[in-house]
Amino acid sequence: MPQRPNEPSDQPRRTRSTGSGRASGRSGSRATGRSEGRAESRTSRSEKSRSEKGRSGGRSDTRSRIQEVALELFAEQGYDSTSLREIADRLGVTKAALYYHFRSKEEIVVATVEDFLADIDDLVEWAEEQPRTSRTRHEVLRRYSDIVRVRFPSMRFFQQNPAGMHRSGLGERFQERMGALHGVLYDGGPPQNRVRALLAIVSMHMAAALSRDSGMPIGVGLGLSVEEANQAALDVAFDLVDAEDAASAKGTTDAEDPASARGAEDSGDSERG
Structure with missing residues (x-):
């Protein structure tokens, strides 16, 4: 599908640490174990998020609505029994419009x-x-x-x-x-x-x-x-x-x-x- 002008083709994803290291060694070194690189990563994520909101307008709201409706259908009739077409129909959009945000x-x-x-x-x-x-x-x-x-x-x-x-x-x-x-x-x-x-x-x-x-x-x-x-x-x-x-x-x-x-x-x- 052709890319829309001035908009990215894929929604950027937030990258997070797994947290598994934090779960196991907490006896007093929780604050000192945090690196400068991790702090810089959090700052860059915040700046990136603000920038994306300014460029994309209601795009995040649309994605959230798709997720909400999809989960409703999964709960009602099961994940395997729900199709992308049904999700698009519940949303009142075309399947192509849904594909712009999620491919599966x-x-x-x-x-x-x-x-x-x-x-x-x-x-x-x-x-x-x-x-x-x-x-x-x-x-x-x-x-x-x-x-x-x-x-x-x-x-x-x-x-x-x-x-x-x-x-x-x-x-x-x-x-x-x-x-x-x-x-x-x-x-x-x-x-x-x-x-x-x-x-x-x-x-x-x-x-x-x-x-x-x-x-x-x-x-x-x-x-x-x-x-x-x-x-x-x-x-x-x-x-x-x-x-x-x-x-x-x-x-x-x-x-x-x-x-x-x-x-x-x-x-x-x-x-x-």
Whole structure:
């Protein structure tokens, strides 16, 4: 198809690091491990994004609408049963117009997942520059909650097409980002803390399905508004990360006062005797 005047033939894609390195070594070197090249890369991406918006006008909005409609159809009738023609018909455009943005269903899915991953990357990069406090963890969860609400159709696609996600490698990339996000919520300590941080993330995923507007059976049954479902999930997630802080503090106290710990053990032995 001939290229339109003054417009690029392909939508530039944002390049992100996988985040897998961030997920595994967080014991205090999170800020010092960031290179100048990475910072320059983030700056150039922001400048590039502003430049693209100025040149392309509503082109990004059109792509977003295509992704939204495609995910709706995938949810309604399945990925394999949906054609590009049906997506174009739902949008009210020609197939040629759709081809200008995406050449295949796979391209639509990849772009949608990459948008989600980019949001998570931005959040993790922000969190790594903050102090490791309960307040920071709460803010991470609030921001991730907002991301999930916007990207809920993507989450639903992940759940409905696990085999396709695995074959394309997108599933592994998503798991890497979950590991990075877990890393900024988990600050060491006993295994229970690791589980608490993971459950806090899962709570945000559940929130998107708990409202009556989600279309999910559990949400319809509960009858909660989007705001009520989101707040309930956030409250649970906050309790989990606050318990992480309490457990870590208790472990530190016991380590600093071994006599107290021995006294508690002796008391327990006495009671059993």
